[in-house]
């Protein structure tokens with residue numbers, strides 16, 4: 001009896017610790033919609049390019065996640081790529097960069 005209470009407690013604690021250090025499932029879904037709808041309006045719904053360049057893994061290969069994250073947060077002054085810092089936390093932009101590098105959107 002006592003043992004199962006401890007097991008339950010430690011499970012609850014470890015799950016909530018994990019949730020703290022990660023982007024929630026719900027927010028990930030929002031970020032994914034954002035990528036397809038907002039970013040996709042320039043980069044293409046399948047990230048194959050449009051007004052903006054393609055953002056497929058094979059195109060981004062060789063660019064690291066920090067560089068892509070910085071581009072998302074700061075935009076590219078003098079081009080149509082706007083800064084997204086007002087709408088995204090740095091870790092959310094990083095999540096998007098990783099998601100783009102992973103591909104399959």
Ligand code: HEC
Pocket residue numbers: 034035038039040041042043051052053055059060063068071072076079080081082084096
């Ligand atoms: C209004 C159009 C527009 C929207 C919306 C837009 N972009 Fe862009 N993006 C551009 C253009 C144009 C460039 C090319 C800039 C240049 O010439 O360097 C670009 C460049 C980029 C690059 C650099 C690609 C490379 O090969 O270096 C990344 C990464 C990127 N955008 C990600 C995003 C993400 C993520 C979003 C959504 C949060 C987004 N963009 C929304 C127009 C847009």
